[in-house]
Amino acid sequence: MTLPVPTAADRYAASLRLSVAPMMDWTDRHCRVFHRLLAPGARLYTEMVHANAVIHGDRERLLGYDGSEHPLALQLGGSDPELLAQAARIAQDWGYDEVNLNCGCPSDRVQAGRFGACLMREPTLVAECVAAMVAAVDIPVTVKCRLGVDDDNSYENFLNFVDQSANAGSAMFIVHARNAWLKGLSPKENREVPPLRYEWAHQLKADRPHLPIVLNGGLATVEACQAQLPALDGVMLGRAAYHDPYVLHQLEAAQTGAPLQPREALLRAMRPYIEAQLERGLALKHITRHLLGLFHGQPGGRAFRQVLSEGAHRPGADWSLIEQALEITRAQAERVAA
Ligand SMILES: Cc1cc2nc3c(=O)[nH]c(=O)nc-3n(C[C@H](O)[C@H](O)[C@H](O)COP(=O)(O)O)c2cc1C
Numbered sequence: 001m002t003l004p005v006p007t008a009a010d011r012y013a014a015s016l017r018l019s020v021a022p023m024m025d026w027t028d029r030h031c032r033v034f035h036r037l038l039a040p041g042a043r044l045y046t047e048m049v050h051a052n053a054v055i056h057g058d059r060e061r062l063l064g065y066d067g068s069e070h071p072l073a074l075q076l077g078g079s080d081p082e083l084l085a086q087a088a089r090i091a092q093d094w095g096y097d098e099v100n101l102n103c104g105c106p107s108d109r110v111q112a113g114r115f116g117a118c119l120m121r122e123p124t125l126v127a128e129c130v131a132a133m134v135a136a137v138d139i140p141v142t143v144k145c146r147l148g149v150d151d152d153n154s155y156e157n158f159l160n161f162v163d164q165s166a167n168a169g170s171a172m173f174i175v176h177a178r179n180a181w182l183k184g185l186s187p188k189e190n191r192e193v194p195p196l197r198y199e200w201a202h203q204l205k206a207d208r209p210h211l212p213i214v215l216n217g218g219l220a221t222v223e224a225c226q227a228q229l230p231a232l233d234g235v236m237l238g239r240a241a242y243h244d245p246y247v248l249h250q251l252e253a254a255q256t257g258a259p260l261q262p263r264e265a266l267l268r269a270m271r272p273y274i275e276a277q278l279e280r281g282l283a284l285k286h287i288t289r290h291l292l293g294l295f296h297g298q299p300g301g302r303a304f305r306q307v308l309s310e311g312a313h314r315p316g317a318d319w320s321l322i323e324q325a326l327e328i329t330r331a332q333a334e335r336v337a338a
Pocket of ligand 1: 176
């Protein structure tokens with residue numbers, strides 16, 4: 001008996017089931033290599049990069065990535081269709097698997113530039129941006145959005161926003177299922193204060209069953225994520241993936257049936273990458289800052305974090321610091337178990 005060969009569409013659908021959110025200053029290339037080792041099938045997103053920066057900036061610094069990171073999406077900020085189309089073309093040339101438009105960031109700087117969450121108020125402009133990007137590339141163009149802004153609690157407005165972008169060719173929607181409040185809340189508060197309404201994402205899927213919908217916001221455990229599937233096409237984790245990255249591994253195992261690897265083995269798989277980066281002159285701290293949560297909630301977890309965060313700043317810090325952190329963590333865990 002021959003098994004059916006998965007089509008590109010099947011592989012795309014499978015890779016939507018789990019993704020890691022774009023997070024400025026957090027999901028840099030080193031962080032993404034770590035997440036890739038934890039969750040081999042997850043979709044990974046870059047930090048947001050403004051279209052202008054993609055076009056005029058230092059591309060190696062802004063767009064460079066390790067080959068292991070696929071499937072990888074570049075998240076763009078901007079609201080000028082022509083600039084976004086140019087940036088999307090560059091992303092495609094760099095080998096990205098998807099271009100995602102940020103319609104969810106509420107920061108003052110982003111509002112001043114008329115992009116991010118304030119675009120929820122301009123569905124027609126967003127659709128023009130999506131159409132321009134779709135015309136420029138063959139890879140999927142997608143949108144990450146909120147439910148609305150400020151006190152706009154109209155599901156009809158949200159549906160209209162999605163419909164316009166879908167008609168313009170957006171291949172998928174990542175719904176951070178709360179409003180963004182553009183005045184009076186910091187970006188951090190905007191990820192906590194406006195109430196989550198997962199039911200809107202479910203309603204959207206019911207109303208537009210053909211549209212792939214990925215749910216984001218407040219998902220932190222395997223159980224919470226699994227409860228949202230299979231009604232939706234996928235879940236995206238942000239802060240939980242960063243602060244407790246092993247949850248990515250547990251989710252991937254739950255979704256694929258692959259056996260769980262111990263934390264220590266997953267970390268050791270980073271060794272060739274880390275040593276290659278040190279060889280190129282990178283300081284260890286730029287990588288270890290993303291690893292600190294690996295033993296979150298585990299005996300010895302605090303010691304692991306402490307050894308790495310203190311030691312990685314010393315000049316010449318290398319892989320042996322990670323071995324030392326693992327040894328101290330193991331010894332503490334054994335003491336707790338005894
Ligand atoms: C430090 C940080 C930086 C973020 N940067 C971005 C960003 O660049 N683009 C974006 O669309 N969302 C950004 N977000 C929002 C996340 O992608 C995500 O939507 C949000 O954290 C809610 O998901 P969570 O509850 O799983 O963390 C950021 C979040 C954090 C914590």
